[in-house]
Each structure stands twice: as structure tokens, then as C-alpha cells.
Amino acid sequence: MRPVLFQIGGFPIRSFGTMAVIGFLVSLWWARRMADKRMQTELEGSPRRMDPDTMGDLWVFTLLFGILGSRLLFVLLELPAYIRQPAEVFKIWSGGMSLHGGLLGGVGYLLFVSRKHKIPLTVLGDIIAPLFAVVYTFGRIGCFLNGCCYGIACDLPWAAQFHDEKAFNAITPPSHPTQIYGSLASIVMFVILTRWERYPRRDGELFWGLCAMYGFYRGLVEFLRAGATSSYLSPNLHITLTHVISFFMILMGLFGLYWLRKNRPISYHPLPNPSAIKT
Numbered sequence: 001m002r003p004v005l006f007q008i009g010g011f012p013i014r015s016f017g018t019m020a021v022i023g024f025l026v027s028l029w030w031a032r033r034m035a036d037k038r039m040q041t042e043l044e045g046s047p048r049r050m051d052p053d054t055m056g057d058l059w060v061f062t063l064l065f066g067i068l069g070s071r072l073l074f075v076l077l078e079l080p081a082y083i084r085q086p087a088e089v090f091k092i093w094s095g096g097m098s099l100h101g102g103l104l105g106g107v108g109y110l111l112f113v114s115r116k117h118k119i120p121l122t123v124l125g126d127i128i129a130p131l132f133a134v135v136y137t138f139g140r141i142g143c144f145l146n147g148c149c150y151g152i153a154c155d156l157p158w159a160a161q162f163h164d165e166k167a168f169n170a171i172t173p174p175s176h177p178t179q180i181y182g183s184l185a186s187i188v189m190f191v192i193l194t195r196w197e198r199y200p201r202r203d204g205e206l207f208w209g210l211c212a213m214y215g216f217y218r219g220l221v222e223f224l225r226a227g228a229t230s231s232y233l234s235p236n237l238h239i240t241l242t243h244v245i246s247f248f249m250i251l252m253g254l255f256g257l258y259w260l261r262k263n264r265p266i267s268y269h270p271l272p273n274p275s276a277i278k279t
Contacts, residue, residue, distance in 0.1 A: 001145060001146065001147035001160075003016070003146050003147060005145075014146070015142055016143065016146040016148075017092075019141050019145065022138050023134060023137065023142075024135065030131060035052040039051060048268070050127070062109050062110060065105040066106035067097075068105050069102050069104045069105020070099060070101045070105065071098075073098035073100060073102075073104070074098040074101060100249075110125065122203035122204030122207065125206070125207030126206040126207055128207070129207050130190055130193040132210065133186045133189045133210070134186075134190060137187055140179045140183040141179070141183050144180055148179075150162045150177065150179065150228060150229055151175050151181075151221075151225050152225070152227055155174065156174075158177065158180075159177070161175065162175060165229060175228065176225075178221050182221065185217040189213050200266045201267075202261065202264045202265070204264075205257060208254075208256030211256065212250050212252075214246075214249060215247065215253060219242075219250070222246065226238070226240050226243075
């Protein structure tokens with residue numbers, strides 16, 4: 001593993017922070033690209049029609065609140081360790097994030113924007129969904145390089161060894177690189193979401209679809225992390241808190257999709273000839 005990529009004048013450039021910045025820049029580029037496309041394919045006055053600067057600002061602040069929520073929940077889950085070393089709370093570049101907290105923080109900001117600017121929350125959720133997948137792809141690569149969030153021991157050809165979080169200066173046996181599984185899963189989610197976006201749909205389908213897909217992936221991978229970098233709720237319950245949260249995410253995602261399809265008409269009809277749009 002390589003927690004520190006290199007040093008500049010004695011200042012360490014950490015892999016997790018570097019990959020997070022790369023993920024942010026790539027997702028910002030995609031957000032502006034998506035905005036350019038929507039300016040051409042959405043009718044004037046549509047809440048989905050957003051200029052690149054506005055789209056960029058929306059994503060920057062959503063990501064900022066997502067990072068704050070992600071770090072806050074992680075610290076709360078590992079509170080005894082941070083009470084002993086309170087200065088570590090602010091060292092976000094070294095890793096230690098909770099994706100569920102990030103979702104709560106990001107959605108909270110979107111709710112604020114929705115009420116302030118009278119933009120349906122479902123529209124904002126659909127905009128953010130594929131961008132989340134982009135950031136998550138690079139974030140998990142950062143986790144792999146940092147050597148955190150690994151899985152249980154295995155004898156697969158692609159198994160990797162990490163610095164053991166439970167034993168000082170020890171190395172784990174060959175283990176599941178669950179961080180890479182996460183990156184691959186998020187690429188799949190991104191492809192599904194960007195394809196889904198092209199078809200007639202109801203506003204909110206992409207967001208709820210992401211909730212269900214992420215919950216499904218995260219719940220499965222948690223079985224490979226439990227006992228290594230994740231703890232059971234109790235010795236008699238072979239499930240973790242992440243299992244519980246992921247299960248509810250799946251239920252919410254599926255129920256959200258079901259509710260939309262039962263109660264909302266199709267609100268997005270892709271226009272085959274963007275040049276015919278009057279602006």
C-alpha cells in the first residue's frame with residue numbers, strides 16, 4: 001500500500017486526499033458536461049435545465065456538506081478512539097469516512113436548495129446521483145492505496161496485504177481488496193444511471209435507483225469486511241450496523257421507485273432533435 005504518494009519539501013502528499021481531489025475534479029467536469037447537454041435538450045423553464053456554472057456550484061456545495069456528514073458520522077461511530085486522540089478528528093486527508101453520513105449530509109443540503117429555489121428535490125437527486133458514483137469510484141481507490149477498509153483473509157489470486165488496523169506494525173494475510181470491489185461497483189452504477197437517464201422516466205428514479213443499488217452492493221461487501229475492518233453488532237448477531245443501514249437503503253430505494261411509478265406520470269421525454277428546441 002502507499003498511504004503517502006510522495007513529498008514536496010517535506011510535506012506528505014497522501015494518496016487518499018489525492019484521489020479525493022481527482023474524483024472531485026472529474027465529477028465537476030462531468031457535472032458541467034451534463035449541464036451543457038441539458039441546456040440543449042431541455043425546454044426553457046424546465047427545472048432540469050441548469051447552466052454549467054449553477055450546476056458546478058450545486059455540486060461543489062453538495063459535496064462539501066457530504067464530506068462533513070461523512071466525517072461526522074465516522075467520528076461518532078469511532079468515538080472512543082477519537083476521544084483519546086481528538087486532534088485526529090480533523091485529519092480527513094488520512095481517511096476515515098462514512099458513506100452513509102455523506103449521503104445524509106448531501107441530501108440535507110439538496111433539501112435546503114430545493115426549498116430555497118423551488119426546485120423539486122427529485123430533480124436535484126437525479127442530477128447528483130451519477131456524480132456520486134464518480135466520486136465514490138476514486139474515493140475507494142484512495143482507500144485501497146491508504147490501506148483502510150480492507151476485507152477478510154482469502155486465497156484468491158487478486159488478494160492483497162494491508163497494514164493490520166488491529167495490530168501495530170503487523171501485516172494482514174492476503175485479504176479481499178474490498179475497496180477495489182467498491183470502485184468496480186460504482187463504475188457499474190454510473191453506467192446504469194447514465195443509460196437510465198436517456199430513457200423516458202419520472203423525476204427521482206435515478207436517485208432512488210442509486211439508493212437501492214448502493215445498499216445492495218454495500219450490504220454484500222460488508223460480509224467480506226465484517227471481522228476485519230467492520231465489527232458485528234454483537235457476538236451472537238453476525239450482522240453489522242452497515243448491514244442494517246444498507247437493508248433500509250434497499251427498501252427505501254425500491255419503495256421510492258414503486259411509489260413514483262404508481263403515483264407520478266413520466267415527466268422526462270428525451271427529445272431526439274435538440275436543434276428544434278426553442279430557447
